[in-house]
Amino acid sequence: MCGIFCLLSLSPTHFEWDKSVHEHLKRRGPNWSQDLTVTGSSPCYQCLFSAHVLHMRGHLTPQPVQDSGGNVLVWNGEIFNGLPVLPKENDTVVFSQWLSSCSSPSEILSVLSSMRGPWGFVYYQKAGDYIWFGRDFFGRRSLLWKFDAGVLTLTSVAANTSLSNEFAWQEVPAVGVYRIDLKAAAEAGTVTFELYPWAYAGESVISLCSETVLESVPCGCTAIMNKSGLVLTTPVCPLNMSIPESINETETHQHAQPSVKDLDRLLSSREKNDVVNCLIDVLSEAVRRRVQSLPFEVQDLSPEEDTASVAILFSGGIDSMILAALADRHIPAHEPIDLLNVAFKLQEPKQQKESTKNHKKPKNKSPDSKPDDAAHRTFSPFDVPDRITGKAGVKELKDLNPGRRWNFVEINVTQEELQRMRQEHITHLVYPLETVLDDSIGCAVWFAARGTGFVMEDNEQRPFSSSAKVLLTGIGADEQLAGYSRHRVRFKMSGHEGLIQELAMELDRISSRNLGRDDRVIGDHGKEARFPYLDEDVVNHLNSLPVWEKADLSLPRGVGEKLLLRLAAKQLGLGQSAVLPKRAMQFGSRIAKMEDSREKASDRCRRLLTG
Template identity: 30%
Template sequence: MCGLVVYVLRVSSENDGSEGKVASTCDELDQVFRQVLTGRGQDGWRTVRRTSHGENKSWMMTVGASTLSLRGGGPDQHVLPREEVSEHGDGALLGWNGEVFEWTGRSEWEGRGSSGSLGTDENDSDAVLCALGMARQGDDEDLLTLLDSIRGPWALVYFDPFRRRLWWGRDRMGRRSLLMNVAAHPDIHGMNRNQQPVRFWVASVCPLSLQTENVVEVPTNGLWYMDLDTGRVSVIPRASWSLEVIPERDPRGAPRHENWARTSFLPASTRRSGKVFLPMKEAQALERFLSEMCQAVDRRLVGLGTRGETNIGILFSGGLDSLVLARLAMEQMSSNFLHASVDLINVSFGSAPFDSPDRQSSIQAFQELDKLARIQFCNVKLKLLLVDVSMDEADEKRSEIAQLIYPCDTPMDHSIRSALWFASKAHGRNFETGVVETSETKVLLSGLGADELLAGYKGRHRSVHARGGDASLLQELDADLSRLWWRNLGRDDRVVSAHNRELRHPFLDESLVQLICDIEPRHLFNMTLPDGIGDKMILRRAACCLGLSESLSQRPKKALQFGSNSKKIIESKKERR
């Protein structure tokens, strides 16, 4: 994981001292971005600056990255961006923020046989840079094809010195944050009337001084690039399809530019509205679902260490999603490591944190899981970390957190981001010992995606189903999954990564998502059954198969902002003001 930034500024072709002004501006931007990005990776920080004087335009470009080392050696081997020196004395630059869990198209570009996986000591940024160097020799579409063959979250910036292009983009789901300033179209690195360099940039986080209405989440509609000879911005598009959503108006917080909020850039095979599903019996669907869930969790253990000792954290409400993740993480870590620890992190707001719904459910769930671990997974140590947040603490961090989540700015964003920020800080009291401590884990698992895939938002999803049955509900679920890139994922990545931790989403594993989208809806949910039974029905049955009690597996959904009381505290503080 890392924090990325790239900015490109035009240098005047006349000998008027503008190059010095541009260099000075680059120095200032270096400091501004370093302040907001080093929290995302404290193992290293590096910037590489390039200046080019061409016939039509001259420009100065800086690529920078902070790094959290999780794979392929120590911090000295991880400092990004990687530099590949070309035969012509120039070099490609890669800023990579991602995890390669599987790579179906790697062999085509690297000629390494049919293997689609990386070695445990292999650095994925090196592998991506090598493959990009081969793919850039073909058509533009080859770069996107290569990147879309990667299974795992990613965001990147990539400078191709041969075509004089700067590329940037995110995976189809948008699981890693990347922002850009859209104000600079079409002459994106021109000079203004006062000869001050126009600040075009792409970055993981937007500094406060650069926050304007023109800053947006980089859409997942394709792979973007800037032609450095003309300054024009284009995109190599992914295939897309229109969302059939009701009501016709876009939801609050939707992107204001283009028609991104009403378009899906996910594979057409994940579209469930009007789909012919795979014929499957209920028992077979459950068996395959459980198998893919296990593999999805197992894949997200990459980078946690060798066969020795390791740990992982789970954002833990005690609800169904985090409960199943905890149970599967215990099983997979018990098999993969000699000694492992799982930190279950629960957050609660207010003067009486033990009164919050999530606090009570997390304690009950921990006690059941701990008994299970002592019997079946003796080499796994389970810990419940209770994070209590007072009204004053929440208010003290309000501005800092608001800067992180920008451009997300709805009331829901503010209540969720506070809960997520304090939970991912992971500083709280050990439930068993009473000792205040901070989790040492660098990786946190989140249950995001389960509700969007399995009809878990009981109020909205049940209302949609009541109006139009399964057909309308499937349209709504298509929209929910397709909107994660601007509604949840970028925001959550920015918040969690500020604590030098990486957020991983097993429910958004590509293979698991595809399987769920292939299973008949009647095996996934049944909205004619009560809350806690019909919603996320297949996941509740999976929980029972994993040995979890019916009382826990049938617990109704409680959203993070309500279960933790963050919404109540954040909004009551506003009223007091």
């Protein structure tokens, strides 16, 4: 994982870039920083490439990478499958070598189509004077663009300023890859992007993504579909759109609090069991790839080494619990796993304050009567819902594997620290997104990923800071398995057909709603987000299943949504966490309680403004 940057100047006399952006990039890549300039002639153009490397695979490879032919690559990605990468190899080198062997656009597209894993890149192809750039199919790596006064800038992260929005940063749409003819751009004084879109086999791409791209093209630039009609092959199959033949498909069944016994009954079918085991197998392999693709020296740690190389953003909910249970299969037994649990400070309840003031015995009660537990319970301002379920979850994990050291990291955030860190860092990382929801989730993820808090040892708090570079996150599970409340609403209104349409939309927009932001926020700590639920094989498997195999929203909350995942949790030996209802991070961590309760999630967030 890296911070990558490319500045293309169409007039070489104008050549400067924002140093605050440079500082944000350096935080993403603390292990190596380097710049490289390329100058073209007749007509003139100039490219500055800057790369800031977080060493994640094989041996450390400096970037930008320039090969013997003069081609230049800056790469922010991980190749988990598709192209062969040996354990001691660095995937930056492997990808650069494959690109160097390409002599035509179709060959470059073939290499990109075959890769499995998250990526964002910029590639200068000297032969022909071209720049290629783009993001993977799901947009799991951030890439922003801006065009201002004859200068095009591409970067992993920008800076939020109070300047005019006329030349504002925007996220590069993850609808394909783009190519710039540098000679033509220098002659015209403006930039035209040739788009090579993602497409399923046989799909027409004439207007497939033109609207998405046109909305985001920097002011002063244009985008066109490539004239040869070439496309990238999508790494996953289309969503199964089949609808069950049933009457009253929107009818819901309400009953008592869901329990693990509900899942036991559903698992009694052999056919259901087979479907569950298939999901466990493919998800387990996705986790394995992500916890074992590490810097080569980390894999050779001595048994005495007690620092974790992998951490999980952990709420104790089903998504993070399954990741923890599967990571336990593939991480060496002597190595700890850090479970990062964030809580934002609650205000002490009024009745609690009043009860501490009044020490008189209540009237009409004998001296022997027992105090009410709720009234006398010790109040902790960090006992938010995710902290409570997180503590319960780690107990389940210890029951599964008592020999593993599970570091449950309690990350406590006060309003003062939240305001300070938002102003110094988070506002620049969430940008160019700007809603109340982006602020809440961005702040929660930033503090969780930082991993600074404490762990309990022998009933005492010990300060702790996670050193893990790899962070597993459960994003993608709700989007594919109908985990959000809006899915239940859509099902109630429009049945399975409406639910399928909603799920199809979820993956289409996940790059612009979540993934670029989360990559920028987590990467700010010199750590890398990895998304097992968005592994291409996992998505391909889930896309192939009919919707009723994945969720049954006629069943109550805590069972029906993400039903297939809940059954997998039960099969893995998890307990009550398998039937916990979905709780959004901004509510579970209680960051939403710190801010204006009258705000809507979609409102523009004034706290992200910089002046």
